[in-house]
């Protein structure tokens with residue numbers, strides 16, 4: 001069982017480690033010492049060990065996960081000595097493999113990954129680049145690993161890690177719009193979240209149909225579903241989502 005080491009013990013490290021333990025990864029996990037409160041909590045509650053420094057994390061791990069903020073990642077990497085055969089997984093948004101390689105010493109393999117917070121409950125669709133069996137196995141513990149063969153696919157795919165957060169805002173709007181006084185908020189929430197999960201499960205299962213085709217099949221003329229969908233389209237509700245995705249794409253391409 002591989003030993004995983006985390007350099008940068010913030011939100012991402014915490015939910016990924018939750019996911020690993022939730023997914024029954026019983027192997028050793030080593031943490032960098034900075035952000036002591038998080039590290040101490042993980043050590044006490046998720047069976048992790050706190051290293052003396054970042055180099056000890058590297059020395060004691062088979063797979064090192066670099067999880068600092070983008071502005072700190074190159075500095076965190078510089079000076080670390082990797083062994084041949086070790087793997088560095090960067091979850092840092094917007095920093096290419098070429099830049100990570102420049103900042104690192106040795107011939108460590110570098111893989112990028114983008115787990116989201118649903119990893120904590122074993123439900124993160126995690127983009128990885130390039131394909132790597134051991135890294136895919138790590139993220140299969142936290143949901144599903146989705147490998148791509150080009151870094152520009154990875155960069156464009158990271159937009160979806162942001163869209164993921166927009167879903168929560170959409171869910172909240174729908175719960176507020178459909179809950180009370182006749183429907184208790186808790187029931188509205190259960191229905192909103194259950195419908196979202198149901199729609200996603202159906203769309204994933206129906207590989208012969210696009211989600212747009214499923215919508216058109218349900219929201220036929222004269223139905224309440226069509227009435228609402230027409231209103232959303234007239235108000236350009238979906239165009240706003242397209243424009244938000246385009247904004248992120250432009251920012252990512254801008255570096």
Ligand SMILES: NC(=O)c1ccc[n+]([C@@H]2O[C@H](COP(=O)([O-])OP(=O)(O)OC[C@H]3O[C@@H](n4cnc5c(N)ncnc54)[C@H](OP(=O)(O)O)[C@@H]3O)[C@@H](O)[C@H]2O)c1
Pocket residue numbers: 007008009010011012013032034035054067068069070072075076091092093114115116117161
């Ligand atoms: N959070 C998300 O939902 C999410 C989703 C996808 C990708 N990501 C990516 O994941 C990375 C981490 O995000 P996060 O939300 O976990 O950030 P975070 O909560 O700010 O955690 C980053 C941690 O790294 C520590 N750190 C900084 N420099 C370090 C160094 N040289 N050695 C060891 N630790 C160091 C920071 O310590 P201090 O507090 O002392 O500065 C901080 O505790 C980011 O690059 C982000 O792009 C995050």
